[in-house]
Amino acid sequence: MDNNILEIKNLQFSFRTYGGVVKSVRDVSFNVRKGEILGIVGESGCGKSVTSQCILRLNPEPPGFFEGGSIKYRGEEIITKTDKEMRKIRGTEIGFIFQDPMTSLNPTMTVGKQIEEVFVGKGNMTRKQKKERALEILRLVGINEPERRYHQYPHELSGGMKQRVMIAIALVGNPSIIIADEPTTSLDVTIEAQILDLLMELRDKFQTSIILITHDLGVIAKMCDRVLVMYGGKIAEKGTVDEIFYETAHPYTAGLIKSIATLDTSKEQKLVPIDGTPPDLFAPPKGCPFAARCEFAMPICSEEQPEDHRLSEEHICACWLQHEYAPKVSVMKGMEVQK
Amino acid sequence: MSENIHQQTEARSVNLTRDQFVIIGKNLEKMESISRPSLTFWQEAWRRIRGNKAAYVSLILLILYGLLAVFAPMFSRYGFDQQDAYAMSQSFSAEHWLGTDSLGRDLWVRVWMGARVSLTIGLLAAALNTIIGTVLGGFCGYYGGKFDMIVMRIIDVIYGIPSLIVCILVMVVLGSGVQSLIIAMVIVGWTGTCRFTRGEVYRLKEQEFVLAARVMGEPVFTIIMREIVPNIMGLLITNLTMAIPSAIFQEAFLSYIGLGISPPQASWGVLAKEGTRMLKVAPHMLYVPAFFICTTVLALNQLGNGLRDAFDPRLRGTE
Amino acid sequence: MAKYILKRVGISIVTIFVLVSVVFFLARLMPGGPFNDPKLSATARENLSAYYGFDKPMFEQYLTYLGNLIHGNFGFSTKYPSRTVNDLLAGAFPYSADLGIRALCFAISFGLVFGIISALNRGNKIDLIFVIIAVFGTSVPDFIMGALLQHFFAIKWGLFPIAQYKGFSYTILPSIGLGFYTMASVSRIMRASMLEVVQQDYIKTARSKGISRFRVTWKHQIRNAIMPVVTILGPTVAAVLTGTFVIESLFAIPGMGKYYVESVQNNDYSLILGMTAFYGTFLVFCNMIVDILYGVIDPRVRIGGK
Numbered sequence: 001m002d003n004n005i006l007e008i009k010n011l012q013f014s015f016r017t018y019g020g021v022v023k024s025v026r027d028v029s030f031n032v033r034k035g036e037i038l039g040i041v042g043e044s045g046c047g048k049s050v051t052s053q054c055i056l057r058l059n060p061e062p063p064g065f066f067e068g069g070s071i072k073y074r075g076e077e078i079i080t081k082t083d084k085e086m087r088k089i090r091g092t093e094i095g096f097i098f099q100d101p102m103t104s105l106n107p108t109m110t111v112g113k114q115i116e117e118v119f120v121g122k123g124n125m126t127r128k129q130k131k132e133r134a135l136e137i138l139r140l141v142g143i144n145e146p147e148r149r150y151h152q153y154p155h156e157l158s159g160g161m162k163q164r165v166m167i168a169i170a171l172v173g174n175p176s177i178i179i180a181d182e183p184t185t186s187l188d189v190t191i192e193a194q195i196l197d198l199l200m201e202l203r204d205k206f207q208t209s210i211i212l213i214t215h216d217l218g219v220i221a222k223m224c225d226r227v228l229v230m231y232g233g234k235i236a237e238k239g240t241v242d243e244i245f246y247e248t249a250h251p252y253t254a255g256l257i258k259s260i261a262t263l264d265t266s267k268e269q270k271l272v273p274i275d276g277t278p279p280d281l282f283a284p285p286k287g288c289p290f291a292a293r294c295e296f297a298m299p300i301c302s303e304e305q306p307e308d309h310r311l312s313e314e315h316i317c318a319c320w321l322q323h324e325y326a327p328k329v330s331v332m333k334g335m336e337v338q339k
Numbered sequence: 340m341s342e343n344i345h346q347q348t349e350a351r352s353v354n355l356t357r358d359q360f361v362i363i364g365k366n367l368e369k370m371e372s373i374s375r376p377s378l379t380f381w382q383e384a385w386r387r388i389r390g391n392k393a394a395y396v397s398l399i400l401l402i403l404y405g406l407l408a409v410f411a412p413m414f415s416r417y418g419f420d421q422q423d424a425y426a427m428s429q430s431f432s433a434e435h436w437l438g439t440d441s442l443g444r445d446l447w448v449r450v451w452m453g454a455r456v457s458l459t460i461g462l463l464a465a466a467l468n469t470i471i472g473t474v475l476g477g478f479c480g481y482y483g484g485k486f487d488m489i490v491m492r493i494i495d496v497i498y499g500i501p502s503l504i505v506c507i508l509v510m511v512v513l514g515s516g517v518q519s520l521i522i523a524m525v526i527v528g529w530t531g532t533c534r535f536t537r538g539e540v541y542r543l544k545e546q547e548f549v550l551a552a553r554v555m556g557e558p559v560f561t562i563i564m565r566e567i568v569p570n571i572m573g574l575l576i577t578n579l580t581m582a583i584p585s586a587i588f589q590e591a592f593l594s595y596i597g598l599g600i601s602p603p604q605a606s607w608g609v610l611a612k613e614g615t616r617m618l619k620v621a622p623h624m625l626y627v628p629a630f631f632i633c634t635t636v637l638a639l640n641q642l643g644n645g646l647r648d649a650f651d652p653r654l655r656g657t658e
Numbered sequence: 659m660a661k662y663i664l665k666r667v668g669i670s671i672v673t674i675f676v677l678v679s680v681v682f683f684l685a686r687l688m689p690g691g692p693f694n695d696p697k698l699s700a701t702a703r704e705n706l707s708a709y710y711g712f713d714k715p716m717f718e719q720y721l722t723y724l725g726n727l728i729h730g731n732f733g734f735s736t737k738y739p740s741r742t743v744n745d746l747l748a749g750a751f752p753y754s755a756d757l758g759i760r761a762l763c764f765a766i767s768f769g770l771v772f773g774i775i776s777a778l779n780r781g782n783k784i785d786l787i788f789v790i791i792a793v794f795g796t797s798v799p800d801f802i803m804g805a806l807l808q809h810f811f812a813i814k815w816g817l818f819p820i821a822q823y824k825g826f827s828y829t830i831l832p833s834i835g836l837g838f839y840t841m842a843s844v845s846r847i848m849r850a851s852m853l854e855v856v857q858q859d860y861i862k863t864a865r866s867k868g869i870s871r872f873r874v875t876w877k878h879q880i881r882n883a884i885m886p887v888v889t890i891l892g893p894t895v896a897a898v899l900t901g902t903f904v905i906e907s908l909f910a911i912p913g914m915g916k917y918y919v920e921s922v923q924n925n926d927y928s929l930i931l932g933m934t935a936f937y938g939t940f941l942v943f944c945n946m947i948v949d950i951l952y953g954v955i956d957p958r959v960r961i962g963g964k
Binding site: 053056058083086087088089090091092095096098099100103104105106107108109114117118120121122166169170173 | 858859860862863864865866867868869870871873877878881882885955956
């Protein structure tokens with residue numbers, strides 16, 4: 001397990017708001033290995049963005065605060081670091097690609113300046129070296145005419161181009177981890193494929209670890225080595241891609257898979273939506289957060305939080321159905337009991 | 340956090356029974372029941388104004404001022420232009436609650452007579468601006484084309500010239516008085532609302548509910564008034580509230596340079612002007628009108644802010 | 659950029675043209691002629707009219723007037739024949755400009771600083787103090803502010819001279835009185851804008867790059883938050899300039915505003931109109947500069963054209 005570069009244990013992060021404390025991340029544990037692509041999937045508001053931003057301490061604190069747990073990057077604790085210490089990690093150790101390239105670039109600064117800014121206050125590169133590095137990275141992320149783009153402002157670029165610039169910013173400091181928070185949600189499907197290919201290429205070339213946050217299972221299937229499924233601020237299920245798709249153990253994961261269309265889906269087959277809405281994190285339910293929407297819910301589910309059940313080396317599922325007392329059901333097939 | 344861990348350890352220690360593991364399925368009612376009771380647009384807005392302390396207090400203060408402006412002069416022993424050579428420049432007393440001015444006129448009465456003028460000008464000018472601006476802006480936004488272009492160019496020009504300069508010009512030509520003040524303010528004031536309404540109408544006219552009305556053959560005027568205006572009502576009311584202070588300021592300014600209301604008629608601007616002249620002898624003559632101008636404008640601004648928040652659909656339901 | 663500037667200049671020229679034309683025709687519409695002093699004999703009136711060219715057809719007068727304006731001749735007083743707008747400009751404008759610039763500098767620098775401090779301390783006592791100053795400041799007309807300053811700082815406490823304009827200590831009260839309203843509104847806008855910008859995604863991007871908090875605030879937050887303030891600079895210049903009318907007469911400063919108010923009170927129409935034409939032109943010009951400045955600061959305006 002020496003190639004774990006990021007270890008997160010029992011992370012709990014909440015926000016103080018006028019309405020009370022919102023428990024956004026409740027007891028999340030996972031690790032990231034060198035050179036892997038880890039997917040985090042879940043509905044909006046399930047805590048996936050907050051979790052990822054905790055790693056770089058980008059959530060505003062206050063109102064946000066850590067209620068517990070630890071985040072270790074190469075053995076160093078992140079949670080106790082000061083802002084000044086965090087600066088050495090941001091950009092150069094861990095890069096971040098944000099969701100919406102339209103709003104994530106500063107409209108009043110040229111593309112080149114925004115990329116070079118990663119080096120401000122770090123090391124002693126000359127202006128020329130910085131520029132060369134910026135141009136190199138622009139070329140790497142597939143931007144044509146980098147010399148011209150370097151001097152342009154974000155509004156002069158197309159959406160896909162802006163996302164490439166975002167990737168360039170995340171990449172320019174040679175980080176060992178890149179966190180990509182829904183990097184393609186706001187892009188066209190064709191551009192999406194290009195951007196995802198680019199990310200894979202970068203991983204293969206530089207052995208960069210990538211944490212890919214998305215709500216799109218298709219993207220997960222295509223890109224990731226391992227997957228976390230989050231629900232209501234907790235991890236419902238985690239495992240390798242194959243385990244998640246073919247040995248689905250959690251009813252929520254099953255619901256997600258059943259709600260997407262694939263090429264094999266025939267016209268007669270119905271897509272099955274997951275009824276209801278995610279739980280209110282102001283007052284998280286006492287038991288399993290998914291209990292109210294779960295077709296397999298049992299009395300225990302709304303009384304106690306489910307334990308983590310280890311199904312294999314990688315595969316862990318937090319669901320009472322895994323308990324020895326529970327009836328044996330297939331979450332993919334529905335209610336028919338397997339004997 | 341400690342509580343959380345406590346709960347979990349407890350869970351582990353409790354003996355689980357088999358009857359807790361019977362599949363009962365979804366329980367969606369439990370989830371849906373939390374949603375808020377639905378309120379109409381106005382109910383919601385009113386509820387939120389009441390919740391906003393500054394706006395609520397401002398509203399009460401403004402109503403109080405309005406009532407005093409109407410009734411206070413009626414129930415006073417003094418006339419607003421009644422001079423008293425034996426009681427000149429007196430400070431606050433039981434005889435004259437707010438003192439007297441340099442000619443011995445009672446300031447309490449003069450302030451409320453002034454309020455009649457200042458508030459009337461403020462309200463009328465702001466209301467006319469809003470009406471003219473909304474109607475013109477509505478047509479511009481709805482029809483577009485040449486009419487729109489001409490109106491927009493006119494606005495460009497009027498907007499380019501500072502409003503007080505235009506007011507001064509108009510006042511010089513028309514002479515002083517309440518009527519000319521209002522006319523002057525309307526000439527410069529309608530442009531803002533017009534631009535705003537035009538933009539909104541332009542945005543709204545493409546939407547389904549307007550399209551539906553059009554398909555059913557409603558005349559344009561009805562469509563604008565019934566379908567579009569209610570949708571921007573909140574913002575228009577906010578605009579109106581915010582326009583009154585600037586009208587009060589303009590009246591004060593014009594009266595100060597001698598173009599607004601001419602004495603012995605009173606307005607807050609006239610009173611303040613008289614006050615600045617008597618600053619050394621009777622500073623209360625400035626304080627009194629200054630207090631009323633400032634509190635009124637302050638209250639209107641606060642009320643406007645409150646209204647803006649109350650009508651903002653993005654903030655609905657939050658507290 | 660060139661296209662943008664050209665468009666601004668074009669609009670400004672049209673605006674000035676409309677303004678001076680309106681001024682001219684309003685002057686001719688004025689009740690009574692300029693020389694309706696009953697003491698004047700009929701011949702004297704005719705002579706005067708001929709002297710000033712009022713006997714010529716309206717259109718010819720209009721052309722002469724435009725020609726004069728192009729040569730920078732804004733007109734004259736009919737009350738004091740020796741007094742022309744240009745004389746006043748030469749003698750009094752420097753005072754007004756000095757006062758206006760001081761007030762603007764005060765208003766913008768203090769307004770920005772107050773707004774920034776306020777936003778950075780959002781929700782605590784420092785913020786509250788600055789918010790109260792701003793709310794108060796936008797509720798007081800400038801002549802009342804000037805009079806209050808005069809009353810307390812000059813008459814009661816004797817810290818500053820009461821009136822006139824003869825040295826630095828004389829300039830403080832009028833500049834503050836004139837600039838206070840603008841200062842307050844700049845601070846309000848800056849505060850709101852700072853709080854709006856801090857929630858933008860690009861601030862998070864900037865933080866994710868590992869640059870200092872100071873740099874994030876300075877280069878990303880303030881730089882973007884300042885835009886809305888620039889848009890109100892045009893109206894601000896106008897507000898300060900018209901404000902000089904009252905502040906100058908309050909503090910007995912021999913500037914343009916004082917003469918303007920005087921000519922209003924004397925019904926010296928032609929002087930009022932001449933000065934109005936000058937002020938209008940000057941302010942339209944200022945607005946144009948501000949628009950162009952905005953284009954320089956905000957790259958979106960510059961290149962987008964709109």
